[in-house]
């Protein structure tokens with residue numbers, strides 16, 4: 001058998017696994033791999049400007065295409081710079097494989113130049129990780145890593161490869177589909193549980209589907225099945241931030257997002273329901289609010305592929321540990337076999353309509369300043385009918401985007417939910433554009449967040465990616481300022497975005513088009529110009545500085561204690577509430 | 582504001598894992614990362630081909646947390662099986678301790694007499710000291726060490742417990 005170097009084996013394995021794009025940054029410990037990638041005919045390497053950017057690009061690529069994202073970085077600082085994105089991918093269950101260079105095996109542990117204990121550092125922010133000490137193991141490990149990253153509950157996997165292992169040779173054989181002996185995710189639901197679930201749904205008088213990112217991870221079959229099951233049962237649907245798009249927002253069964261900045265109708269329906277069908281969602285604290293007041297009268301079915309999500313925060317009546325798509329299909333089949341018809345839920349819907357009438361997403365009109373919500377609504381209107389992918393940074397703009405931009409399809413909404421990583425959105429947009437060259441990819445950003453990975457302007461220029469950045473510039477870390485207004489009597493400690501750059505000039509310096517929108521009269525034309533201008537465009541949209549994001553369930557409050565407008569804000573909070581994130 | 586604490590229970594978990602680099606760090610680190618307690622932890626290779634190790638962990642926490650600990654262990658890639666011995670019915674648990682006691686005269690004789698009652702073995706002796714080897718459940722060893730404390734206890738080494746379900750299965 002022909003011998004190949006570790007670096008060749010790595011790259012050949014990536015090709016065998018169907019990898020087309022790698023986001024990376026070179027350095028001493030990965031030079032042998034970079035040499036293999038030199039003018040490589042099959043693998044496109046996207047040179048980033050900071051390794052954190054590479055990880056978020058891989059996330060954006062993965063979330064928008066359903067394929068795993070691949071990252072290549074050097075040892076030491078390359079690896080540590082990647083850690084935020086790896087953790088982000090763990091919390092949001094994004095399939096990602098990160099290849100890190102390592103110092104040569106005989107130097108490990110000697111505090112060698114650019115040595116960091118990458119497997120140690122990433123042990124708890126990966127689904128699994130490897131230090132590969134022999135080129136003979138490499139092909140197997142790479143195949144196994146992709147299998148682990150993409151199956152079960154997806155997540156990031158790190159492969160740390162010492163430099164001597166990249167150079168040394170070993171016989172190469174393409175491995176069989178390989179899996180770790182003790183890795184066997186449970187994907188199929190127990191038929192008895194399906195039957196019980198079908199009966200619970202059929203008997204419910206006030207059912208609600210509560211769906212999450214797991215439905216999107218489970219692929220297009222899962223979102224199609226969700227739509228069908230909702231149709232069959234006639235029940236309303238709400239979703240987490242991560243699950244937006246799994247169910248069409250244009251459906252009359254859609255109640256909007258739930259949780260801290262969710263709609264009145266979604267949160268009230270959860271609170272008053274007699275049955276919650278949770279699918280690929282994890283009852284996170286941003287969703288439940290105060291636990292003892294969370295949906296007190298409901299039975300709960302929880303479908304999740306990760307057993308540790310079950311009963312973690314909320315005790316459920318019927319756990320189903322399985323893939324969301326296959327379980328939804330089983331439920332549809334079970335429903336039909338049992339001959340159930342949609343129950344008469346008109347009373348339930350009448351109550352929901354009452355909550356809808358509150359119109360919790362309304363915001364005050366303004367003729368002198370652009371209301372940020374109005375800007376998002378304008379963006380939504382102007383892009384209707386286009387194949388648009390939205391990414392966001394983290395803050396008020398993210399929540400306004402979730403509330404006022406509406407999604408009818410999955411994989412079109414990319415946001416950092418679990419970790420809440422400022423700096424995610426812009427690189428994620430670059431990754432999404434790489435995977436979807438014909439889509440209109442827009443990053444809705446804040447003035448503070450965009451600065452966290454602003455260096456990637458150069459990456460978009462280099463690869464001629466026509467990404468659009470739409471900054472809702474309120475000159476504040478708005479979400480921090482809002483909490484300070486609510487909790488600390490408006491003492492705005494360090495939340496003003498002082499010394500902001502001239503974003504338009506900055507864009508131009510990188511070869512982008514820069515546009516500034518200063519007042520409501522300029523909004524529509526500015527958005528249109530952004531969409532119609534070829535190539536990358538950055539928009540600095542000046543919005544009302546002190547707007548707050550409502551509705552809001554303050555930390556530690558019950559769903560029914562939702563604040564609808566600033567009039568309800570006292571400016572102080574009990575220590576117990578202050579202690580919650 | 583004060584931080585509330587919940588009632589906890591002691592559980593003995595037996596975990597079989599693939600014998601691979603970093604597995605112990607992965608498990609121990611998961612406990613610290615998620616704020617779980619480890620009272621004791623033992624690990625050793627148990628299979629003929631050295632591919633599998635058994636880890637026994639004594640932990641404590643409210644039932645809800647114990648449940649999470651098991652689920653979190655179970656999702657680690659190299660973990661084959663987690664059994665909650667405390668939950669799965671009667672089981673045997675044993676640990677071994679080496680106990681060094683120094684003394685002369687009455688104390689020395691009394692130490693030997695107690696060791697006999699506890700079926701501790703003398704594994705080293707000098708004119709002024711003994712090292713006893715004792716095995717048994719944790720509380721028996723605790724009691725023995727407590728008694729030795731009055732008779733010139735010098736140092737103690739304990740293995741932490743290993744456990745196994747009773748009966749055929």
Ligand SMILES: Cc1ncc(C[n+]2csc(CCOP(=O)(O)OP(=O)(O)O)c2C)c(N)n1
Pocket residue numbers: 393394395396397398420421422423445446447448449450472474476477478479480
């Ligand atoms: C890396 C990181 N650091 C800090 C935070 C805490 N944080 C959450 S939102 C926010 C302010 C974001 O400001 P901006 O990007 O301007 O968005 P806005 O809220 O004004 O829309 C901060 C600092 C975070 N989420 N991520």
Ligand SMILES: [Mg+2]
Pocket residue numbers: 395446447448472473474475476477478
């Ligand atoms: Mg801002």
